[in-house]
Amino acid sequence: METAIEREGMMTRVQRYVDILTDAGFKAVFGDQRNKDVLIDLLNVMLPPHRRVKEITYQTTEIPSFSLFNKSTRLDLRCKGEDGTQFIVEVQCYHQANFFRRCVLYASKAYDAGSERGDGGKYDIHPVYFLGLLDKTMQDMQQYSPEGSVISEYTFREKTTEMVPDETIFCIFVELNRFGKELDECESMLDKWCYSLKHISTLDRLPGKLRTKAFERLFQACEIARFEPEVKLKYEKEMFTERDYYNIIET
Numbered sequence: 676m677e678t679a680i681e682r683e684g685m686m687t688r689v690q691r692y693v694d695i696l697t698d699a700g701f702k703a704v705f706g707d708q709r710n711k712d713v714l715i716d717l718l719n720v721m722l723p724p725h726r727r728v729k730e731i732t733y734q735t736t737e738i739p740s741f742s743l744f745n746k747s748t749r750l751d752l753r754c755k756g757e758d759g760t761q762f763i764v765e766v767q768c769y770h771q772a773n774f775f776r777r778c779v780l781y782a783s784k785a786y787d788a789g790s791e792r793g794d795g796g797k798y799d800i801h802p803v804y805f806l807g808l809l810d811k812t813m814q815d816m817q818q819y820s821p822e823g824s825v826i827s828e829y830t831f832r833e834k835t836t837e838m839v840p841d842e843t844i845f846c847i848f849v850e851l852n853r854f855g856k857e858l859d860e861c862e863s864m865l866d867k868w869c870y871s872l873k874h875i876s877t878l879d880r881l882p883g884k885l886r887t888k889a890f891e892r893l894f895q896a897c898e899i900a901r902f903e904p905e906v907k908l909k910y911e912k913e914m915f916t917e918r919d920y921y922n923i924i925e926t
Contacts, residue, residue, distance in 0.1 A: 680693055692897040694876035696810045696851065698751065699913035700897075701766040705752055708733055712897040714754070716889045718762060720868045721806055721826070721849060730757045738784045748784050750876045759801035761785050778805055782844045796828075802842035808872065809850045825854045825869055858884055 694701035706716050711731060718728045731754040738748040752764040765787055765864060782805040789800045814868060829846045832839050854869040861867045867885055871893060874913040879893045902910065 691879050691899065692874060692875045693899055693910065695859070695872055695913075696766055696808065696876075697768055697914065698766060699910050700876070701751060701764075701808075702913075703902065703910040704896045707896070707906065710892075713889075713892050713896050714752075714764075714893070718764075718806070718869065719917075721847060722804060722878045723828070723845075726804065727758070727901065731755060731762070734761070738781075738788055748781055750781060750785075753785065759789075760804045761789060763800060763803065763805045764808070765805070766808045767782070770811050778807055778846050778848075779844075781805060782846055786844050791843075793825050800843075803844050807846070807848045809848055809852070811850075811852055820848075820853075821851065825850055842843050858882055864889075865918060922926065 695701055700717060704710055705717070709820060710793065711733075715728050715731060718731075722728070722808070734755055736750045736753050738750070738753075741925070750763055751766055754762050754764075756762065763781060765778065765781070771777070782803050785805075786800060786803045790798065791907070820882055827848050829831045831837060831841075831843055849869070849872075851869055851873045853874055854866075856866055858870055861870050861884070869891065871885065875894070875897055881890060885894075899907065
């Protein structure tokens with residue numbers, strides 16, 4: 676597929692793949708249940724080694740308020756594993772004050788919602804994993820992130836032993852602007868996923884080093900020309916609004 680057209684002696688680039696780190700691009704790809712296998716691959720790379728996902732079901736992205744005085748919470752994506760574990764995935768493109776607190780609030784509301792199962796007060800609540808894909812570094816959390824690492828994880832641990840007494844709420848952040856490797860330097864699946872998420876909108880084809888089933892599916896799912904007409908129309912409208920918003924912030 677051509678990625679540039681000649682017009683009046685000038686070359687104009689035509690974007691082949693969505694920018695997955697925008698709200699519109701993320702929802703067009705991972706919000707589409709036909710791309711469930713791609714989402715599972717993403718989760719299994721970003722989650723801790725002991726937590727592997729085989730199957731998921733999509734859930735409503737809105738968590739209703741439990742009080743008349745609080746507003747409901749709307750998430751980018753929310754799904755549930757076979758064992759009941761909940762997974763929340765959010766994309767953040769811009770700096771935002773108190774972003775960490777907002778993520779903890781979202782995960783806590785999902786955890787609280789998991790207790791509404793008539794378990795007789797046994798508190799048999801499944802874990803919640805919040806995964807944040809960030810295009811910008813969390814300024815207020817920078818001092819806590821492991822040096823040289825793209826991923827940071829937060830949960831309840833005993834202060835001295837650093838042991839985790841139970842799986843409850845986990846917040847995992849992937850700060851992609853801290854990822855600076857070139858494709859030839861990417862060896863692990865995590866490196867390759869970070870490279871793809873960060874650069875896919877600027878590529879015109881699937882690189883040879885990424886030619887595996889997982890990345891073939893990712894690139895297929897992100898190819899704008901493959902979108903269903905209604906998905907493409909919605910994506911283009913939302914991107915127009917999002918670019919406007921970004922320009923306002925930058926200005």
